[in-house]
Amino acid sequence: MQAAGMTHQGHLRARNEDAYWFDERRGFLAIADGLGGHGFGHLASQKAIDFVTRDVQSGNLHRDDPALTTLVQAVNRHIYQLSQDHPGADGMRSTLACLHCQDAVFNCAWLGDSRIYLGTAVDSLQCVSDDHTLFAQKKRQGIRPQPEDKHLLTRSIGGPFEVNVGTRQVPMSESGEYRALLATDGLHTAVTHREMSEILFQDISLAEICEQLIHAALRQGGPDNISVIVAKGISAH
Secondary structure (H helix, E strand, O other), rough: OOOEEEEEOOOOOOOOEEEEEEEEOOOOEEEEOOOOOOOOHHHHHHHHHHHHHHHHHHHOOOOOHHHHHHHHHHHHHHHHHHHOOOOOOOOEEEOOOEEEEEOOEEEEHHHHHEEEEEEEEOOOOOOOOOEEHHHHHHHOOOOOOOOHHHOOOOOEEOOOOOOOOOEEEEEEEOOOOOEEEEOOOHHHHOOOOOHHHHOOOOOOHHHHHHHHHHHHHHHOOOOOOEOOOOOOOOEOO
């Protein structure tokens, strides 16, 4: 796997509360978005990514889906404990999205509305994660959502209880080179799915793809922090 990442504060935010990390050799990508409405959001996202980094690099992560779920739940407990240990940080939260590519399978796990996309030039780009927002929950229940519901998370990192982690296993396509995209909502709420796909499958470097994705969001006003990780590889089939 080859990967690149980029983050931008956006035009309106006073602080960048996103964080990301990837390990090309281990086929692992992770991205987090601290919740600005809960104090210490920047700390929550960075500490979540730091925990993931240590765990993956220590070799604790195995290739199966339950292992990734266990990791995300451990991050949740870690951030909650940090919120209890830091005066004024009670209630700090973050999203977290992780992708682990191994043995022709993509293991995905997430909490919140940071998204995971997968696709090839032959198979169209698909969002393989489900947003944990009130907007998405109402749509699934057949209830008419309100625009402001998009910003209300129903699950996130940092709560006092064990949380139901979103997970999905996706077999690697047999149709050649795949592309993976992890993005915070500063990208996917500003840029259309079609434009993201057009940018992602260009024959340019991964760093240039990241830059073009960021600038696409900035052209739409860049109202939020914007972070992306882009990865590619050849099918192992």
